[in-house]
Amino acid sequence: MSQSTDLSWHQNVEENGRQPPLSLQDVHVSYRTRKGSVQAVRGVTLDLQAGESLALIGESGSGKTTLGLGIVRLLVDTAEVSPGKIIYRRDGREVDVLSLADGPMREFRWRDCAMVFQSALNAFNPVLKVWDQVWDTAKAHRWNNREEVRERFLDLLRFVQLDPSRVIDAYAHELSGGMRQRTLLAISLLLDPQILILDEPTTALDILTQRTIIDLLRKLKEDLHFTMLFISHDLAIAAELADRVATMYAGQVVELGPVEDIFYRPRHPYSLGLIRAVPTVTGGFEELSSIPGSPPDLINLPTGCKFHPRCPYASERCSSEEPKLERVGDNHFAACWHTDAVQDDIERNGLRGKKRS
Amino acid sequence: MTPILQLRNVTRYFGSGRDRVTAVDSISLDIEPGEIVCLVGESGCGKSTTGRMIVGLLPPSDGQILYQGQDISAMDKPDYQQYRRAVQIIHQDPYASLNPTQTVRQMIMTPLLRHQSQRSAQNGSGGGRRSRRRDVERRAAELLEIVDLTPVAEFLDKYPHQLSGGQRQRVSVARALTVEPKFIVADEAVSMVDVSIRVSLLNMLSRLKEEFDVTFLFITHDLALAKYFAWEGRITVMYLGRIVEEGPTPRLITDSRHPYTQALLGAVPEADPELAKKKTHIELRSAEIPSLLNLPAGCTFHPRCPYIAEGECDTVVPPLERISEGGSVACPVRMSEPTQII
Numbered sequence: 001m002s003q004s005t006d007l008s009w010h011q012n013v014e015e016n017g018r019q020p021p022l023s024l025q026d027v028h029v030s031y032r033t034r035k036g037s038v039q040a041v042r043g044v045t046l047d048l049q050a051g052e053s054l055a056l057i058g059e060s061g062s063g064k065t066t067l068g069l070g071i072v073r074l075l076v077d078t079a080e081v082s083p084g085k086i087i088y089r090r091d092g093r094e095v096d097v098l099s100l101a102d103g104p105m106r107e108f109r110w111r112d113c114a115m116v117f118q119s120a121l122n123a124f125n126p127v128l129k130v131w132d133q134v135w136d137t138a139k140a141h142r143w144n145n146r147e148e149v150r151e152r153f154l155d156l157l158r159f160v161q162l163d164p165s166r167v168i169d170a171y172a173h174e175l176s177g178g179m180r181q182r183t184l185l186a187i188s189l190l191l192d193p194q195i196l197i198l199d200e201p202t203t204a205l206d207i208l209t210q211r212t213i214i215d216l217l218r219k220l221k222e223d224l225h226f227t228m229l230f231i232s233h234d235l236a237i238a239a240e241l242a243d244r245v246a247t248m249y250a251g252q253v254v255e256l257g258p259v260e261d262i263f264y265r266p267r268h269p270y271s272l273g274l275i276r277a278v279p280t281v282t283g284g285f286e287e288l289s290s291i292p293g294s295p296p297d298l299i300n301l302p303t304g305c306k307f308h309p310r311c312p313y314a315s316e317r318c319s320s321e322e323p324k325l326e327r328v329g330d331n332h333f334a335a336c337w338h339t340d341a342v343q344d345d346i347e348r349n350g351l352r353g354k355k356r357s
Numbered sequence: 358m359t360p361i362l363q364l365r366n367v368t369r370y371f372g373s374g375r376d377r378v379t380a381v382d383s384i385s386l387d388i389e390p391g392e393i394v395c396l397v398g399e400s401g402c403g404k405s406t407t408g409r410m411i412v413g414l415l416p417p418s419d420g421q422i423l424y425q426g427q428d429i430s431a432m433d434k435p436d437y438q439q440y441r442r443a444v445q446i447i448h449q450d451p452y453a454s455l456n457p458t459q460t461v462r463q464m465i466m467t468p469l470l471r472h473q474s475q476r477s478a479q480n481g482s483g484g485g486r487r488s489r490r491r492d493v494e495r496r497a498a499e500l501l502e503i504v505d506l507t508p509v510a511e512f513l514d515k516y517p518h519q520l521s522g523g524q525r526q527r528v529s530v531a532r533a534l535t536v537e538p539k540f541i542v543a544d545e546a547v548s549m550v551d552v553s554i555r556v557s558l559l560n561m562l563s564r565l566k567e568e569f570d571v572t573f574l575f576i577t578h579d580l581a582l583a584k585y586f587a588w589e590g591r592i593t594v595m596y597l598g599r600i601v602e603e604g605p606t607p608r609l610i611t612d613s614r615h616p617y618t619q620a621l622l623g624a625v626p627e628a629d630p631e632l633a634k635k636k637t638h639i640e641l642r643s644a645e646i647p648s649l650l651n652l653p654a655g656c657t658f659h660p661r662c663p664y665i666a667e668g669e670c671d672t673v674v675p676p677l678e679r680i681s682e683g684g685s686v687a688c689p690v691r692m693s694e695p696t697q698i699i
Binding site: 176179202207208210211212215233236237239240260263275277278279281282285288290291 | 399400521523524551552553554555556557559560578580581582584585588607610620621622623624625626627628629630632633636638641644645646
């Protein structure tokens with residue numbers, strides 16, 4: 001299975017160092033529009049460690065999907081990724097994804113970095129049977145042994161708990177939403193990629209179907225130690241599946257840390273606001289509070305900290321000076337001038353709202 | 358007190374012959390004035406069809422819907438018109454439910470003007486056209502304030518595309534309020550809105566209940582939201598067209614009895630890593646939901662249910678029976694087994 005890929009590799013300097021397979025370095029993405037340039041991603045620096053699952057959370061317009069699509073370079077033509085570097089490493093070698101030519105880029109996608117898209121129905125070709133699409137994919141990556149491909153795909157279908165005979169000769173519309181999502185996951189694993197990017201993998205699925213997908217992804221994470229990047233607006237997905245969480249707001253990572261730190265010891269007001277806005281099912285009743293205002297206009301961004309117009313702790317400094325990610329704990333970073341105030345608030349008022357019996 | 362709304366064995370089919378789908382299968386539900394009832398279930402369970410029948414957008418195939426004790430299919434025209442005004446719906450998708458060519462002002466004022474002219478025709482009182490328009494303008498501004506679209510002047514002349522999802526949904530609510538409804542069906546009204554804004558919308562709806570005495574039927578697939586919104590009300594769980602369990606929210610959340618309710622509660626992902634690890638999940642025998650075209654006999658949940666009693670569950674449709682802890686459960690096998698998900 002592990003045929004060598006044909007990327008224009010650079011020999012990595014630190015060959016023996018345990019380098020992360022993916023490093024984003026100061027990545028910017030903007031979209032050209034008639035009204036001006038939309039600053040969708042502004043200076044994201046992030047390492048994806050081998051075997052970890054990292055969740056990018058944030059609301060619509062926070063830049064999380066743009067960032068995901070940027071990594072596999074599937075953005076629309078009006079998008080520009082610059083400046084910034086997306087360093088990909090495998091077998092002690094590294095390459096800047098943004099510098100790859102079309103051919104190597106096609107190799108990189110799927111074989112090195114596969115993406116599972118949000119809308120499973122749209123990800124399939126409606127006039128091809130599932131198997132034909134799988135075979136197409138394999139051929140495009142010069143894997144021409146039909147028997148071998150079929151064998152591998154059947155294994156994968158069983159792994160995602162689907163009955164291969166039901167799926168392999170079906171058209172996408174003949175499958176239920178959950179089956180489609182699982183089939184898509186199986187196809188994404190076909191070429192044994194090193195990194196899996198999942199964009200809202202459970203959104204629009206029913207609760208019980210969501211659970212089967214979450215359990216499946218957990219199996220990928222815990223048993224196979226897959227390196228995964230989750231993109232989701234749903235905090236629950238992060239809580240269920242992530243080792244680390246990056247909160248995004250207005251195109252930037254505003255907080256980054258181990259999942260327990262983000263959920264129990266958040267230091268950015270936006271992360272805290274999200275936690276206080278989301279109800280849990282089990283347990284008693286908790287008061288919720290929403291974040292006032294609405295997300296910023298990405299063409300005319302506020303000055304200083306982009307969250308300051310909605311922030312309860314905002315001071316004068318926030319409207320003039322933009323905070324950078326600073327260390328607030330072991331592997332825990334937040335971009336806020338008032339992380340102490342956030343900590344105080346949690347100590348005084350509790351993490352979540354008041355309980356009612 | 359007469360319930361404001363009653364469903365009596367309401368059934369709704371779609372299609373005919375072999376393609377006939379039973380979306381709602383003989384459900385009965387009483388809602389008292391001022392109550393909050395949440396209708397919860399997965400896609401295809403019939404919750405939206407039920408909502409559409411309640412507001413009169415869809416006639417039932419069988420059974421009766423009573424508004425203030427009166428069968429809506431037997432009402433005379435004035436009564437029916439009054440019912441249609443009194444029962445309003447807020448749709449899921451604020452991008453589709455607002456006319457893109459109208460400003461907020463037009464959307465709010467059109468029903469107000471129509472409503473008012475009808476009322477003055479009834480009362481025989483005229484009033485100048487101009488003063489009527491002034492009244493209506495004032496009322497429109499009030500309504501926008503009620504739904505927190507302030508400063509009002511900033512929103513009156515906006516088109517839907519100039520508003521965010523949350524703001525659009527507020528316009529939908531203001532529009533529903535123009536006719537002074539007594540009963541509002543909110544069909545997934547906050548599911549398309551960002552999490553940080555959801556709560557303020559929910560709180561605004563709760564306030565309407567207090568201030569205007571509106572009774573709510575809140576339709577959602579999200580149990581966590583249902584719990585939050587209807588903590589002082591009731592939750593009704595539907596599965597494949599039938600009600601499988603209903604009861605006061607705290608009881609239903611902490612001590613559910615129907616295996617399907619338990620499966621749902623256990624499956625909901627929690628935005629809390631510790632809770633997510635601790636939760637017990639009910640292992641279902643099948644992950645696939647049966648097709649509405651070919652429903653299983655007996656209890657429709659039996660092919661997936663881990664507690665199946667062969668010979669019973671697969672033959673007899675279980676009736677909804679009351680339990681002493683509050684509400685009722687359609688599962689004779691498990692109804693007296695207290696269960697906690699945590």
